[in-house]
Amino acid sequence: MHIMVRKLLNATGLLLAPFLPLAAQSQYELNSGWQCNNIAKVTVKGEALSAPSYKLSGWMPATVPGTVLTTLLNNKLVPDPFYGMNNERIPDIYTTGKDHYTYWFVKDFTEQKPSADGQVWLHFRGVNDGCDIYVNGHRLNANTHFGTYLRHSYNITQWLAKDGKNRLAVVVYPPAIVGNPNGGQGGDGTIAKNVGPQYTAGWDWIQPMRDRNTGIWDKVTIEKTGAVHIKDPQVITKVPGVRMPEGAQAPAIVMVKATLENATGKSVEGTLRYKLAGNTISRKVTLAANGTTTVQLPDLELKEPKLWWPSGYGPQQLYNLQLEFAENSGVDDVEEVSFGVREIQTYWNSHTNSREVAVNGQKIFIKGGNWITSDAMFRFSKERYDAEVRFHRDMNLNLIRIWGGSLTERPEFYDACDKYGMLVFQDFWMSGDCNGRWVDPLKKEDQWTRRRYPDDHNLFIESVADQIKMLRNYASLAFWCGGNEITPPVDILAAIKDSLLPSLDNTRFFFHYSNTDSMSYNMLGGNGDGPYNIQPMSVFWNERTFPFNSEVGSVGVGDYESLERFIPAANMKAPENKKDGVDSVWDYHKYIPYFDHLDAYGKPKDVKDFANKAQLVNYDQYRALMEGFSAHMWDWYTGVIIWKTQNPWTALRGQMYDYYLDPNACLYGNRVGGAPLHVMCNPTDGNIFTVNNTFKYHTDVMLQLTAYDMEGKGKQLTQVFTEISPKTVQKYLSVKNGLDKLGAKEGVFLSVRLLDKDQKVIDDNLYWFPDSTGNYSGLQKMKAAKVQIVAQKAANDSITVKISNPANGPIAFFNRVSLVDSKTKKRILPVFYNDNYVSVLPGEEKLVTISGDAISKNGNAVVTVSGWNLTEQTINIK
Template sequence: MGKQALHHVTISVEVKEHGESDQWTHLFGFRKIESHIDNATDGRLFKINGQPIFIRGGNWILSDGLLRLSAKRYRTDIKFHADMNFNMIRCWGGGLAERPEFYHYCDMYGLLVWQEFWITGDVDGRGDPVSNPDGPLDHDLFMLCARDTVKLLRNHASLALWVGGNEQVPPKDINEALKNDLQLHPYFETPSETDKSPEEPSTASPKDPSLYLDGTRLYVQGSMWDGFANGKGDFTDGPYEIQYPESFFRDDFYKYGFNPEVGSVGMPVAATIRATMPPEGWRIPLFKKLPDGYTEEAPNPIWTYHKYIPYSKPSKVHDQIELYGTPKDLDDFCLKAQLVNYIQYRALLEGWTSRMWSKYTGVLIWKNQNPWTGLRGQFYDHLLDQTAGFFGCRCAAEPIHVQLNLATYSIENPKPVYFLLLKLYNMSDYGILSRNFYWLGNYKLLEPYRKKNVPLKITSKAFIKGSTYEIEMHVQNTSKKPDTRSSTYMNNFVRRDMEIDFDMEGDDSDLRVATINGTDAGVAFFLHFSVHEMKTDTKEGEDTRILPVHYSDNYFSLVPGEVMPVKISFEVPRGVTPRVTLSGWNYHSSHTVH
């Protein structure tokens, strides 16, 4: 949503002849949020300060399964979402209302919040089997908590709407109470919304804003009602499994205007598996060939317990990891999974973008993160390390974006593997507005491409302030001298750097240049930075990563002559010396900068 204009208000109370008695300070912002059901798509459309916003975001479970809630983790979580160029987080009804710090950082980083009340078949007795169809047990206590939550959160500019429940509506008395308490002030009403919501209370509303419990945000009774999914409460969200990338672009993939939940795979990197599971959990799935030619993945029991979603869907989707060749071990499996993660989520968001406003008004991915060490849809794991899907989303959701429609492109000879680089330029100065890199065709041919020895030049400059590091990296593929007359190589420094949250001092003496010799010309494919603790005596499976880390980009590829700038920021524990490691598909020496 861009940089947020926020202001501080301070209110103090003074007692005559005794001075100040109390003081209260709050960060706030001015905005107007409007929402109505769009006539063209039948999906819910949001406007911020009069401007329509195409929603690209995801579902939030809760910060931590053991409720270890901290401002520091909240800041990392929310900044990760901003780094992905998301603009909405849905606080799912099976979770909770997070602490105020969560909403504070959403205010800071410009994330709209869909706040759901605690109504879902997953937790309140209306699941399978049904134990309490009128749940929750104590309706008065529920409404006491709901009203208290509204008062706690209503001053946050990021809060966009209230929703009664997940995939169902609250019991009638609770639903009517919420509708009454969360009536919109006339200034925030949308005529088209009033026309489409006959169940709204018909009594005249008072004009005095102080008489409203909120008054500035819409209340929708359930996550699949009133402009979400088919708008009638039927189970028309999803799917939640691996898809062919081109499927997201096809007209019959999803036929409703706003999908509140669509999900897929989420395998983390191998280091996370080793850090969170015993050695018997390091076994990769068995690949069982079925008579119809499809593959069925059989994961080990620990992965099954951690809700692993396979990269195949027998009889529907061929195994997407096998496209790169049968994996040999955990490292090989997780690396190939990252290739799939990147393509899967970039395609998902680009598929929705390709029909922006003509068919869709928004999409929320199930899910962004995990409150535990789960192995299904996620963009960063519970240890706060990003998957490649994180950067696939970041690419696809950038505000100005160039993309390829994977359902309509044609290749005459499907056997080779192709690399396609798209760049969108500003003609006045050839500044790059958007850069998008694809790999297409026969992925198995990427396996011999691993033997390519492509030379790189890495320039780094570190800024250190206490325990905080900010490192600026420039990585160049030097396998071909760039032709400065070609727009492919003009202004290689992509204009989508992360904002720096602190000021640091440094000079040219901090500049380091490293060259990696190579004899082959070609693409430096799927390069990946990571940050580790500098140690000489490590045990097998020991996790040396420093987490969390914020990257301006990662899992990127460079054509000959091209340069990529990457900003890396992180904090280190006391007494720890960090090292930044670069590795890649056809680059295995794990170059280290320290």
């Protein structure tokens, strides 16, 4: 459920409001034409600077929304900090002093003074960290605004120029405490004295952001209303009982309320109302002069509701309503609200000793990914958010956790999560590292002092209240959390759980911190999360960890083309498994070692060979992680959240796709391992399992197990009909003895499949096992596959690629399909593959679908396919 940006209406109203024409209603963003200058070069005060007649000389174009560093980069005044060691060439604010990154931002805009009781509002959705604001010679904020996350608004009606030509001037100050980026988690930790992001001083997956992300980093908008302004609407839905995605639905309850502000000096009478599914819900309201009141509308019983479900369980149905306030003379204000009808419940599972999640009465096994933010320099866009969240859906995940060292994510992120069915676990802005959980010699102050961070508790509490109001209407928002691996200080924690959430959002479970016992009772001790590096697959399958693990992950280096994007040619060196065996640029970009895991495929000859073999390991690691946790669903575990699934910077760890939105094999190993209905093999003991994460009972399903040697000759191990119950794991038999015999000399492939009654494959999983010495000796001698590949345009934004492998030959193993610009020879990004790193059995074919808006925007597209035993081929698209 979420508030959408108001649509622009002309004089006829365009019928957005279903009752009366709306008088002078619109909202637009001030996102271009900004100019900026360093504070040292501005010799006048804000009152003079904001006068439209004041001439700007020597100012440069500014990026708003954006940070100071973004503007400097776009004006070619600093090198790209994401490439190579460039970040070392940019002055750090800790060394330069704060004035170096303190800037004035100026924007001229046209807006006429409204007639009658019309009002004009100026909204800021995010400034880091402090700012003073001036319009047409008048200072709007009596005291400097602080708080990265705290929205602020100003009624600028009386200050608008008579001729409609206006100027906005904003001076933005960096965080009060910028912190020493000394290599620690959050540097020396003092960055957490502010109410803002902590990662900007550096972490184990990122280098410091040199300006600490100072700037007008989120949207600035102008809004026009009548006398009464609708603020902070809230939509709550109740879905009683246990529901199914299909079939007739019992009614649901929709509850709506909003705050109304009368901006005039006289009382106003009117009606707050909305229409939904043929029902009109309204309440008459009298507002005192300059008064504000919160109005609760009568509940609506919504018949035959279309429900919203997490990905993999059902569709993501969304409703739209127009909430409006109308006087006799017309409509003063409209908020368009899009929301999903769903109810999230949680229970304590006493068998696993962890939190269990249910949606619409049905328990959901949580398969999640940890998220930092879309871009480390806060260069956000709706399109990038959509692509990143879609990748998470494509991984067969159903939850994203927003890590507490970053931010409360933007409405556009939540729009995408609503669309793709991602539940969201939203941390507030704390971390165990900076906020004192552990002894840390890199921190400037002791644990007792750090435990009291931030300096301004009231600002933190005020910011939490504001962000709850901004995000509480999203169907995808499932949980609030006090912080990463630590609770906020006692007074802040009490305010959140005893005051803010009960009054502002009492519909979601609140975790005190990310690995709290109320999420996962950690009988094993430790911090309740990890490990974070490469593991034997037996660990994921056989070693019991925390029953709802909030952070567990592995390696994640991209392929050769990904590496080329940010590693200079001179540094394209394969890491060696020895001390000091990593190039300085790889080390700077936080490489996690693969140790000797690649050697079983043959010691990498060069960096390209390293990157290709790393993808085999990536695929196996994340398939094993998701399968291992799923195999113990409801017995050992109620959920798992991967650390982490994306990078906002060019880091060489914890990513299913790189910063440039190019997926690697981690994504597709995770996609296979997390399939809603899935058959899988424990690689250590050969046991075969099915896992069913759906609510459906599957009958007459054929379980088919076939072994293949390196020549492509198949041997059926078993084929048996089975029935698979909803929300269960079932264990069948072990094929270990047979595989050990067949693969002793050269290794063996195992095809594990589920077929429906029409013999259509509904789940397909191919494993490759080493020989008796633990090496993939047979893979290293495989004959070349002789496939036929056809690429065909299926739609304006879709291409199908058919890979056919003739009988009597080897498996066409581990093939990467790419969409490439024929002129630049570079991949077209972002596009989405329904599967990738695919293997094709002898006598069979695989169909890979490529989709995305980038397809229709590039007229030079061709398809390339390369694999373990397939030299790269380029295919023209028919």
